[in-house]
Amino acid sequence: MFYTMNGGDRIFRVTATNTNWPTPLLGQGAYFTHGGRFNRVGQATVYCSLDPVAAITEQAFYQALDWHRAISFQRLNPMTYPLTSQHTLWCFTIDPPPPLVDLGDQQAMNMFQYPPHFLHNPSLNPRPGVHSLHQPTARDYTGTQGLADDIRAYIPPAGMNQPRPEGVKSPSTRMPGKYGHQPSNLALFIMEPGIQMPYQNRSNLADQWELTIEFLEMRTGQPVTFNTPEIEWERPRFQIGPVGSNPIPAYAGRPRAAVINPGQWYTLDVCYT
Helix, strand or coil: CEEECCCCCCEEEEECCCCCCCHHHCCHHHHCCCCECCECCCCCEEEEECCHHHHHHHHHHHHHHHHHHHHHCCCCCCCCCCCEEEEEEEEEEECCCCEEEECCCHHHHHHHCCCHHHHHCCCCCCCCCCCCCCCCCCCCCHHHHHHHHHHHHCCCCCCCCCCCCCEEEEECCCCCCECCECCEEEEEECCCCCCCCCHHHCEEEEEEEEEEEEEEECCCCCECCCCCCCEEEEEEEEEEECCCCCCECCCCCCCCCCCECCCCCEECCCCCC
16 A cells, blocks of 8 residues: 655655745645645645656646646737746655555555545646636645545554655656556645654655746647647656766666756657546
8 A cells, every 4th residue: 555765765846946945846836736646735746746747737737727727818918939938856765765645555545534536536637616817726626635634644553663754655646647657746744843754854865857848739740820720638748957967777567767958848648648
């Protein structure tokens, strides 16, 4: 049921460009939003991944939602092109590593009572009620938020020699699996200091990069312009920089993973359902 990383495992997280270290470890982005897949409003949570491409794909999904919203309102607020966004990609280690509940494990499913497809629910339907202009589309994460509540509150019975969970490892819903591999993401809970050593006190910054994500025309594969008829939302591309920075080593946990070199474009596959 538990998944424990090694202290030297490299963890990846994407943030806005105006973020400074160690802010990526504080979970503030989740705290101040309307809630995420494994957190309610006011529950600080660090969303990240051991696979850099999974972390980037997750960001590309939410960036696409931002572009969808901007396109919807462009007659009121004219857009600029191409559809390119800038972010920061962080790489860090945590030692001692947090013990995580592996939500894909059958023992976890039996203990917390949920079926496997529960974790793959895209959860993109707006909640009931009036959707106001410029209001972000709500995502109904009620089920997985409740599951995370149960895991946050779980205290292993005496004598079981289990750690108290500090987060979850969950299948990625945005990055499709290939070659029999299921991509995954991590949701690291921010807990009271009396329960948990703060992540910023046991983490080391390993590297960081400038990250560019760009969506392209469907027919030509070229950058989007005002005259683009169709946008290829499912296959954006990304690039890390600056040129001369360190490459990202191939993630050993994903079959056929390759090194990511600065200054080169790489294509992502993004799931929306």
